[in-house]
């Protein structure tokens with residue numbers, strides 16, 4: 001059972017952040033919206049015009065003057081939820097907002113659950129699941145890039161690609177079914193080559209979409225850089241220098257850092273999250289051992305590993321970095337001397353003087369740009385990634401069966417499975433758990 005009640009009740013919630021501000025907006029949506037709001041706003045005409053604003057004084061059900069407000073009216077089918085909606089703009093006081101909400105409840109509304117307005121928009125077919133996710137991304141976007149990207153997906157850029165894939169597969173299924181129906185009569189309805197081509201096209205599109213996962217992750221969550229290396233190399237000092245504040249404790253004692261610390265740094269339109277980690281060494285100290293385990297885990301999850309040692313204690317690049325995306329950095333460049341010259345293939349920085357840090361930032365910015373370069377395109381999130389992988393597996397099996405001239409029902413079953421995966425991405429097929437998972441992340445009033 002979904003946590004959302006599929007009742008027809010009119011719902012209300014504060015749509016602006018709680019607290020003092022210029023105005024507060026209370027959103028009311030549902031079949032009884034006019035009836036409920038009219039009890040507090042006698043100035044609202046019986047047949048208001050959609051997208052019009054009405055000015056007047058809001059009164060409690062008992063007749064006490066509450067505030068001077070503006071009511072924006074949206075007719076059924078012309079609002080975000082798809083239902084008849086009224087937005088009440090009052091003065092921005094938490095006291096007024098709370099009072100208006102409780103009066104609305106007295107008038108017959110129910111307070112909405114977080115995400116319930118978007119849930120209703122989804123249930124009324126105003127947005128699909130991918131677009132509902134984009135609403136959340138738009139609200140949470142922290143960079144210009146993430147905002148523009150979320151808005152594009154909200155407008156349907158990814159939904160359209162998914163729809164094309166669904167149509168192609170549906171076509172394929174129809175042909176396969178026709179072949180199946182006429183199999184006994186030895187009539188071949190659809191050309192097997194045509195079916196193969198269609199399967200290939202969907203397969204290629206699914207693959208293309210899957211390849212956007214990392215870009216999507218970077219746009220949504222920022223690029224993640226793990227700074228790892230031996231103790232005392234200056235990892236924490238580098239994090240502090242980049243963040244321009246004392247995020248991490250720095251001492252001359254090896255093994256100072258135990259927990260993973262992070263700082264977000266804006267680089268152009270991108271957010272880059274740097275992680276400072278415990279120095280890597282053989283240790284018998286239980287706490288330090290846990291810290292070191294976390295260092296490796298952070299390195300494993302990061303988009304880029306910066307391996308940092310220092311001029312006064314240089315070391316070879318460790319084996320475990322092979323196969324990872326890493327950048328070789330040597331700190332304490334201020335200690336370089338003629339007898340301790342720089343080695344090639346290593347970027348030298350100093351967290352003390354700042355030497356080389358602009359080069360480091362330029363290198364990282366270039367990497368982020370290269371990955372998210374085509375950020376005008378669509379990208380997928382973790383939920384889409386899981387389902388599209390299943391879809392791709394089904395398509396691969398369907399293609400193999402088709403090329404082996406297997407009986408149409410086998411190809412059909414696999415193609416059907418792939419179609420269902422696609423429909424789960426867009427939310428045409430859904431189960432309550434998935435919906436709860438998506439909408440649980442919303443704030444109240446959205």
Ligand SMILES: Nc1nc2c(ncn2[C@@H]2O[C@H](COP(=O)(O)OP(=O)(O)OP(=O)(O)O)[C@@H](O)[C@H]2O)c(=O)[nH]1
Nearest residue numbers: 231232233234235236237255256257279332351352
């Ligand atoms: N000369 C010089 N000293 C530095 C530089 N960066 C850091 N140090 C010093 O090196 C020592 C260790 O610095 P940290 O930043 O704590 O090193 P760390 O890699 O975080 O060490 P752990 O947390 O123990 O793994 C401190 O005494 C810093 O002041 C640098 O660029 N030049």
Ligand SMILES: [Mg+2]
Nearest residue numbers: 235236256257
């Ligand atoms: Mg440290």
